[in-house]
Amino acid sequence: MLDYRAEFDAEVAFDGGGELRARGFRLNIPHADVTDTEITALLVAMLAPQRVERAEVSGVRIFAEPHSPAGDPQAGRVRFVELSHVITAGMVTYPGLPAPEITPHLTRDASRGVYAPGTEFAIDRITMVGNTGTYLDSPFHRYADGADLAGLPLERLAGLPAVVVRAVGGERGVTAEMLAHVAVAGHAVLLHTGGDRHWGTPAYGVDAPYLTSDGAKLLADRGAALVGIDAVNIDDVSPAAAGERPVHSLLLAAGIPVVEHLTNLRELPPLGACFTAAPPRVAGFGTFPVRAFATVPADDLPGSAGDLSRCAG
Known part of the structure; x- marks a missing residue:
């Protein structure tokens, strides 16, 4: 199983002024037969909410990468935010x-008389x-x-x-x-x-x-x-x-x-x-x-x- 990416150059003109030019830009794509029009649409969606007046892509290169197998410890790695x-x-x-208001319901000191020796807990109350x-x-x-x-x-x-x-x-x-x-x-x-x-x-x-x-x-x-x-x-x-x-x-x-x-x-x-x-x-x-x-x-x-x-x- 393969994952696909597109690498391309891009020129973008924004509604209201301003331009963006990129070389060797990369996007994840859904399949190997993606068209330039589809790549342009993905690029415009990524730039939202900026309003794009004109977008052109050129020099498109599609390349495949092996999809990490389920048993691969690198597979599915994520960063939590x-x-x-x-x-x-x-x-x-x-x-x-x-x-x-955060207050104790049962303090650690008080819990020592409730549980076995060496065992203690804190049970707290929050009112909000x-x-x-x-x-x-x-x-x-x-x-x-x-x-x-x-x-x-x-x-x-x-x-x-x-x-x-x-x-x-x-x-x-x-x-x-x-x-x-x-x-x-x-x-x-x-x-x-x-x-x-x-x-x-x-x-x-x-x-x-x-x-x-x-x-x-x-x-x-x-x-x-x-x-x-x-x-x-x-x-x-x-x-x-x-x-x-x-x-x-x-x-x-x-x-x-x-x-x-x-x-x-x-x-x-x-x-x-x-x-x-x-x-x-x-x-x-x-x-x-x-x-x-x-x-x-x-x-x-x-x-x-x-x-x-x-x-x-």
């Missing part, structure tokens, strides 16, 4: 919501709202008849092929226009805004990045599996929004879980990562912290579109 904030006592996640740290919203968070945490299928939470949308340093709102050329069906769409750089400071909740309602409608209409953001909220929470939450309303009505307060999205490639953010199965509960993470092939080349078949989803 942590995407969650650490939860600590007293930390503020969303301004105005209570911070978590569901909106603590990096957390996932289920439809029940917004709608009384929506699926709660226990009702979410694992297919929506684990091993999802991820597409990372770069929206750092621009407008606050991630719009439908910025997402128009992104392939989102069945993907975890992760909005990399850079908002996490203010985590733990008063600036985190001020003029924060967000997804616009037209962007949310596009993602829902095109079948996104999950949507995440590295900011204080996926909706605009500024005073100008007057408490409206159109993005939560649209996505959760479509059964699309939302993950907020992600971090470290800069470490992920635009395509090729597999994303997981699974909360515990709590009935009658809408939101809970997750250990969000991604896996990236250890041999992933810079600029590679990745191999989405590696994801469980």
Whole structure:
């Protein structure tokens, strides 16, 4: 069994100005008979959300590499990327919501009188709202008849092929226009805004990045599996929004879980990562912290579109 890659030169002109020229660029491709048109489409998808006005490839060379057998210790090697904030006592996640309290239920000293000599345990208690740290919203968070945490299928939470949308340093709102050329069906769409750089400071909740309602409608209409953001909220929470939450309303009505307060999205490639953010199965509960993470092939080349078949989803 073989894996295939294309090596080529490329010239790209972006809508609104700017050009990119590359020599010896490489992309993973699905089969040996891929056409120049298909390679160009893969390149344009990798560059999203940048809007491409013109793209040309030349000098295409297709080469095959042996697919690592199942018994090979090198096969399936992945790099894990942590995407969650650490939860600590007293930390503020969303301004105005209570911070978590972490206290002992049974201390190690006290446990020595409960267990056999030489055996001790610590049993601790945490009191917190569901909106603590990096957390996932289920439809029940917004709608009384929506699926709660226990009702979410694992297919929506684990091993999802991820597409990372770069929206750092621009407008606050991630719009439908910025997402128009992104392939989102069945993907975890992760909005990399850079908002996490203010985590733990008063600036985190001020003029924060967000997804616009037209962007949310596009993602829902095109079948996104999950949507995440590295900011204080996926909706605009500024005073100008007057408490409206159109993005939560649209996505959760479509059964699309939302993950907020992600971090470290800069470490992920635009395509090729597999994303997981699974909360515990709590009935009658809408939101809970997750250990969000991604896996990236250890041999992933810079600029590679990745191999989405590696994801469980």
